[in-house]
Amino acid sequence: MLKAIDMHVHILTGERAKQGWAPTVKAGLPMNTGKWSSDPDGMAEMYQSLEMMAVIFDVDGETRSGIKIDNSETAAWVKKYPQTFIGFGSVDPWKGKIAVEEVKRCADMGLRGMKFQQAAQGFDPTNERFFPMYEEIVRLKLPVIFHTGTTAVAAGSPGGKGIVLEYCKPIPYIDNLAAWFPEMRIIMAHPSWPWHDDQLAVLRHKGNTYMDLSGWAPKYFPQSTVHNINTLVQDKAFFGTDFPMMTPERWLSEFAELPLKDSVRPKILLLNAAKFLGIEVPSTQTASNS
Ligand SMILES: [Zn+2]
Incomplete structure (x- = not known):
């Protein structure tokens, strides 16, 4: 039985896969894999043993880093573990027409x-030069994940x-994009600290x-985030770890300690993401008393 969907999981592809996680660790990101291995x-x-699904991706930052990723490897991992x-x-949005073709x-x-x-x-995600890329994304009905809040990269x-960090602010960047591309479904990654209240405003408005x-770590979620995911934005928040930066076990054990309604927990862990991604879950699991 599917118990949860982890909306945010990193893999390495292309040249990054050949280098392994060492450069990522050097760039400041922690590796908290517990007993699990960080290869796909x-x-x-890990996800099979936990009865979970996971949304996996790499990040193409070739213009800045000079390092190539390969989306076809991500597709191959999905094919191997459908x-x-x-x-x-x-x-990489800077690639212009090549980026549009790659979408x-x-x-x-x-x-x-x-x-x-x-x-x-x-x-800057609101720069007009990237609009052809967003238009293609909208045409193909692909949802997008944008990073928000501070980053551990190079911290x-x-x-x-x-x-x-400027471009990781929910307001104005994500708010503007959501207004200009109302058909584009946008996931703001992370609780967006220190702009978590701005993030909540965007969630409630767009x-x-x-x-x-x-x-x-859930034990450090801002209080206003906890309050809103328990009430007004309970249908718009997804479980996610950022593995291999954090294990599902740690996330889940701290999530269990948050003061959330029992009717809200399955939404955040599974039902919201299943609905968002079009994944069927048996009706016995969707029964909710909220
Ligand atoms: Zn991430």
């Missing part, structure tokens, strides 16, 4: 959405290695926006 085979085993993985693609190729390969990381990719290094609760 090991991750599939009961476990749902794949999202990633394009189309991702959809053709069966990837179900697109993932952006404005800090790592160094782009603590001098100048944050040149990364600016019907086409959602959030995942990944990359942040």
Whole structure:
């Protein structure tokens, strides 16, 4: 029985897969895999044993990093583990027409959405030069994940290695995009600290926006986030870990301690994501007393 869908899980593809996670760790990201392996085979085993599905993706930041990813590898992992993985693609928006073509190729390969990381990719998501890419995304009905809040990438290094946090603000960036592309379903990744209240405002105002609760230990979720996912935005929030930065076990054990209604928990863990992604769950699981 499917128990949960993890909306935010990283894999490495292309040249990044060959390098492994060492450069990622060097860039400041923690690796908290517990007893699990961080390669996609090991991750599939983990999610199967936990009776979960996972949305997997890599991030294409080639213009900044010079390192190539390969969306066809993400598609191949989904093909290998179709009961476990749902794949999202990633394009570097700076690639212009090539990025637009790659969005189309991702959809053709069966990837179900697109993932952006404005800090790592160094782009202003509201710049008009990227609109042809969004138009293609809308045409193909692909949902998108945008990073929000601070980032662990290069955290603590001098100048944050040149990364600016500005473009990760829900207001104005995600709010504007959601207004300009009302057909684009946007997931704001993470509880968006220190702009969590802005994120909640966007969620409450823009019907086409959602959030995942990944990359942040639930015991440190801001109080207003906990209050809103328990009430007004209970249909718009998804479980997510950011594996291999955090294990599902840790996330779940801390989530269990949050003061949430019993009727809300299955929505966040499974039902909201199932509905969002069009994954069928037996009606016995959808029965809710809210
Ligand atoms: Zn992430």
